[in-house]
Structure formats: structure tokens, C-alpha cells
Amino acid sequence: MTQTTRPELTKEEITKTAGMIQRSRPAYGALIDFYGQVFVAQAQSRIHIALDPIILDPALLALKQENGMPLVDPSQFLIDPAQAGILLKKLCDLSVAHAPKLAHTGEKILTALGKGKPELNPIFSVLLNNQDLEKTATLLDIPLDELTFFAFSAMAPSIQSCAVQLASYLKDAPEFKKGYCPVCGSHPDVAFLDQDGKKFLLCSLCAHEWETHRMGCVFCDSMEKEDQHYFFSSEEKEYRVYLCDNCHNYLKLVDLRKLDRSFFPKLEQISTLHLDYKAQEKGYKSPNHPPPGSTPLLA
């Protein structure tokens, strides 16, 4: 199966890329300032993640691959509680300093976590179990989407580490050009064309990247030409937004051949919200709406 081998960006490269986007799109200045630091904190956390590998039963693996099923269910991802706890506190601190709209929630989570190790706090163990987020949001009296953002962002480095480890099971797998992630089954939240013009999708949950068909809708597999459209702006030739009239979903695509900076997908997503608005105005939706951990307007 074709997968990209793009190296992970270092914190210096993320900061540099964020600066380049800020200069070309000043309207996103404050948003990129906050999220750039969130992504740097996540990249630093990734380095320290210590998790046992997820071992898949060979018979079950063969069955899943024969049937085009993802390797795991998202609930099987492992979380490093110590690193997630450190990162959660860091993200709350960042929100207090740089994201006025999130600061109140950040402060409340910090208070709830107390002074000890976050991983020993019962509130924290509840956060690690997605099913109880709603209850915790009510308990802490904070909006659910904001709590989801903090909880997911703190767990993201663990999830991504698991996905990298699990991807080794895909090396000799049959071709998987589907619209959902071969690792965890989640939808992509952005697509890109690599330097050879091959089209890849990026998982909204585990950040795994996989190659897909160049034509047709990745969400409903429609290949009907009259159902598939796209729009772009002449000032931003590196982006296209694909629209499907069969399932009414849209997908943003970044053409790396036209990008004058390093590709850090999350930054490109945050700084192209105007394209989301335009697609939504035209009556299309994103299947990940709201994407996990993504509450960009809150900064």
C-alpha cells in the first residue's frame, strides 16, 4: 500500500511555517499564533510518548484486510496518561495566555486538575474516556466543544504514535484506496497532491496518510463526472475545494507542488477557514463537522 514518508516537522519548522502563513494571511494572525504553539507543544509531547505496541491477531488482521476494514476501532488507541496530563496543562496555560475565547475554559480545567499530577486526578481519567465528556462538561460548567478540544488535543500525540506503530501492519496490505482511514476508519479532513501529483488523504483522528484515487468523491465513491466540482481562488493556487453533488460533502485539497513552505496539514487547515465558509455557503458540509479537536474559531 502506498503511504507517504514525509518526515515529521520539528518545532522550529512548525514555528517557521506558522510565521510564513501569518505574513501571507494577516487576518489569521491571532489564530495561527495560538494554534502554532498548540502544534509545537504536541510535537514536543510526541517525543516523550512511551506506549507498548498494539499487537493485532494475524487471523483477524487477514480478515479485516480482505474486507477493506480498518486495523482498529478508535477506542483501541492507547493513551500515555502522564504525557497527556502534562500536555493538557500546557494547552490550558497557552489558552489563558493566547486565546481569550478559550481562556475561561482553560482556567476551569486547570483548577479542576489541581496542583498534583494530572494523571492521578479523577477528572483526568474521565477525560481520557470520551464517552463521559458530556458529563464532565456539565460538571465543570464549560462548553462541550471546548472540553472536547482540550481533551482531544492532549491525547492526539498518543493517538498519532499508535497510528505510526500500527501503520507497519499496512506495509504488505492489499491496495486500500478508500475514503476512510485504513488505520482507524475515521474520515479524512484534508487531502493533498504530492510532488508526483498523487492524491493522499489525511485522517482527522490519527493523522495517518494514505493514497487514494485522483478522481471521484472520497466520501461516497461517486465517479459521476457531473456530480464532481471544485472551486479555487486565483490568489491561492495551492488550494482547491472539491464538492460532491451526490453526498453534498466537501474536501479541501492542498497541492504541494504549488506550496512555497513546509506542509504542516493542521496549520493549512486552520488558515483556510474562509474556504470552509465558502463551501458551506454553497450548501456543502464536512463529514467531520466539527472535526475532532478542532474548534478554530475559539482562539
Ligand SMILES: [Zn+2]
Ligand atoms: Zn485514522
Ligand SMILES: [Zn+2]
Ligand atoms: Zn460524494
